[in-house]
Amino acid sequence: MPSRTNGVGVQAEDTRICVVMVGLPARGKSYIAQRAQRYLQWLSIPAQTFNVGNYRRNDAPQPTADFFDINNPEGERTRRAAAEAAVADMLAWFRSGGIVGILDATNSTLERRKWVLEVCNENGVEVLFVESKCDDEELIMANIRDVKTTSPDYRGQDPETAALDFRNRIRNYEKVYCTIDAEGKESHLTYLKIMDVGKQVIISRIRDYLQSRIVYYLMNLHIRPRSVWLSRHGESLYNIDGRIGGDTLLSPRGEQYARKLPELVRKSVGDDRPLTVWTSTLRRTIATSRFLPDHYNQLQWKALDELDSGVCDGLTYQEIKDRYPEDFAARDEDKYNYRYRGGESYRDVVIRLEPIIMELERSEDILIVTHQAVLRCIYAYFMKKDQSKSPWMNVPLHTLIKLTPGAYGTEEVRYEANIPAVSTWRGKGSTAKHENPAPGVM
Numbered sequence: 089m090p091s092r093t094n095g096v097g098v099q100a101e102d103t104r105i106c107v108v109m110v111g112l113p114a115r116g117k118s119y120i121a122q123r124a125q126r127y128l129q130w131l132s133i134p135a136q137t138f139n140v141g142n143y144r145r146n147d148a149p150q151p152t153a154d155f156f157d158i159n160n161p162e163g164e165r166t167r168r169a170a171a172e173a174a175v176a177d178m179l180a181w182f183r184s185g186g187i188v189g190i191l192d193a194t195n196s197t198l199e200r201r202k203w204v205l206e207v208c209n210e211n212g213v214e215v216l217f218v219e220s221k222c223d224d225e226e227l228i229m230a231n232i233r234d235v236k237t238t239s240p241d242y243r244g245q246d247p248e249t250a251a252l253d254f255r256n257r258i259r260n261y262e263k264v265y266c267t268i269d270a271e272g273k274e275s276h277l278t279y280l281k282i283m284d285v286g287k288q289v290i291i292s293r294i295r296d297y298l299q300s301r302i303v304y305y306l307m308n309l310h311i312r313p314r315s316v317w318l319s320r321h322g323e324s325l326y327n328i329d330g331r332i333g334g335d336t337l338l339s340p341r342g343e344q345y346a347r348k349l350p351e352l353v354r355k356s357v358g359d360d361r362p363l364t365v366w367t368s369t370l371r372r373t374i375a376t377s378r379f380l381p382d383h384y385n386q387l388q389w390k391a392l393d394e395l396d397s398g399v400c401d402g403l404t405y406q407e408i409k410d411r412y413p414e415d416f417a418a419r420d421e422d423k424y425n426y427r428y429r430g431g432e433s434y435r436d437v438v439i440r441l442e443p444i445i446m447e448l449e450r451s452e453d454i455l456i457v458t459h460q461a462v463l464r465c466i467y468a469y470f471m472k473k474d475q476s477k478s479p480w481m482n483v484p485l486h487t488l489i490k491l492t493p494g495a496y497g498t499e500e501v502r503y504e505a506n507i508p509a510v511s512t513w514r515g516k517g518s519t520a521k522h523e524n525p526a527p528g529v530m
Contacts, residue, residue, distance in 0.1 A: 103298050104182050106208045107190045108201065110219035112265055113258050114231040116285075116311030117220050118495040121192040122472075124218075127305050127445070130438065130469045133298075134186050138178045140193035141241070144170035150241055153256035158264055175204065179211050188302070189213075196265040198273060205277070216299055217279035218306060219268050224284050230313055231495075238496045285310050308450045316448060316470065317356065317363075317455040318463050318489040321372040322346050323509040326402070327485065330521025333394060333401035335370050341507055345486045346376045348505045352488045353380065353455065356503055366444075367457045368392040377457045384455075391440050394459035398431025406519040420516045423479035434479050438465050445469060460512055467491075470498050480516075482525040485509035 107124060109117040121137045128135035147166050148155060155163040171193060178189040195201050201217065208215045222228060232251055235242070242250035268274050268281060270292065280303050281290040289307055294300050322342025326334050338346065357363055365386040367373040370393055377386060400408050400415075409416040412429070419426040427433040441462065448454060456466065460483055468478040470491045483489075488503040513525045 103187060103296065104213045105188045105298060105302070106178065106204070106213050106215050107188060107302065108195055108204055108215055108217045109190065109192050110195045110201065110217055110268060110279075111221060112194065112196065112261050113254065114228050114235060115220040115222045116231060116495070117194070118192055119311050119493070120218065120220060120282075120306065120309060121190045122495065122497075123309055123449070123493070124188075124302060124306060125190055126469060126472050128188050128302070129472065130445075130475055131442075132475065133188060135188040135190065136178075136181055136186055137190040137192050138174040138181075140167075140170050140174045140191070143173045145240060146170075150243070150245070153253050153260060156257050156260040158260065171200070175207055179207075179213070182211070182213060188298070194261055194265070196261055198266055198269065201268075201274070201277075214295070214299070215278060216294075216302065217268060217277055219279065219281045220311070221267060221281060221283045222285065227285060227312065231311070234313075234494060238494055240496075280306060282306065285312060305446070305449070308446045310450065312452070313492075314452050314454075315357075315490055315492045316453075317353065318467060318483075318491065319349065319376070319455070319457050319487070320460060320463055320483060320485050321370075321376040321457060322349075323485050324372045327510050327512055330404045331402055332405075333397040336372060338372055338375050341486075341509055342372070342376070344507045345505050345509070347379050348486075348507060349376065349457075349488070350380050352503045352505060356488065356490050356501070357453065357455075361453060363453050363455055364451065365455045365457065366392060368394065368459060368462070370394065370459070373457045373459070377455075380455075389444060391444050392456065392458040392462055395434065395437050395461035396428065396431040398428035400428050400431070404519070404521060405514060406521075409519050424476040434461060434465065434475075437461055438475060441465055471500070472498075480529065482511075482513045482529045485512065 109121055111117050118139065125135045125137045144167055151163070154160060157163065174191065178191065181189060191204065195204065205215050232254055235254055242254070268277065268279055270290070278293040278295060278299065283289070286307065291303060294303055321338070322345035323339045324336045324342055325339050326332070326336040328339055363384050365377050365380055365384050367377050367386065367388050369388050369390050374388065400412065415429065424434045427436065463483045464478040464481045465475070467481065467483060467489070468475050470493065486505040486507045486509045490501040490503070492499040510522045511524055513529070514520065514523055515526055
């Protein structure tokens, strides 16, 4: 197998890893699996989640708790077949060039984990077990409430009936669940064990760089409910002139947005919910956040500064095309990888944002006030969008975006300030100062 170089320049020779989730239902396994996949894909590392429940639903779309009883042989046969189908598809995906496959299931017995390990080893795939063990009743109940409203198993059902059935399902799994045996039969395993949402973490036999990178990310992850709010700065003087970069001031309409932002935040967040505000170090983001309540903790991050446009800083796109025609064409051809002379590419922005992403995953509710390119990259991360397409996303001015991550995707709500602003989106080849997004653009 040839060596591969991923999006952050890390060479992974012959590396293929199966991340095997372990734990009872309502412990955040699917949430962790989805977040890990999202993070790796954001770094341009081919990653895919194989959810055994999705395979099982082909034969048993909405089973009751009795289906998961150890005394139900038909249920056991169906669940075993689903696991085998998921693993078979994962191995085929590895053969097509995949690097990190995530097997999302309870994998709650020694026998099931032994089987997965043997099958993967026979196919030259490393195995990293990730167990989420939680005895925090409040968190478990929060996960149950989330599952009964978002899980395909309970779609269209009465929420209280769904919650009762799901609790009974958990009890059936508790009869056979065995935590990873660190001192006995499973002492040889490579694993990460996360207990009570990171209050205690146990790491064993991590063997290589990519495994350690996955583990580091998961150690920073928490599964407590939270939201992230995103906003660009208010309209700036450079926005009006169609210029890029710079450390310009807000326009009069941008000032209006700065004064309106606290109202939008209160509407979405509420009055009593604590919130931390992150801005870049540039004047237009700091000015935009200055009217937010005093009890919000505000932090400035250099890593949130706008994409550095190098020698093109302060120019319009027409001026860039006139002075640097080859660069203008090259950037349109591959906007994600093109690096301005003396500046940055979108890929560079992703790399410098990684510490921000780590801190975001460790944090509770956060409001980020920053710039177009930076928000495109962060938005693509949370919404699992192809990072190479992020430079063409439309992230409008004077709009507050609320993102709430969950086990089955990220919920998005947008709040419009209803304050006019220019459009800074630009289509391929365009030199227009202001251009409305093309139909179908996000």
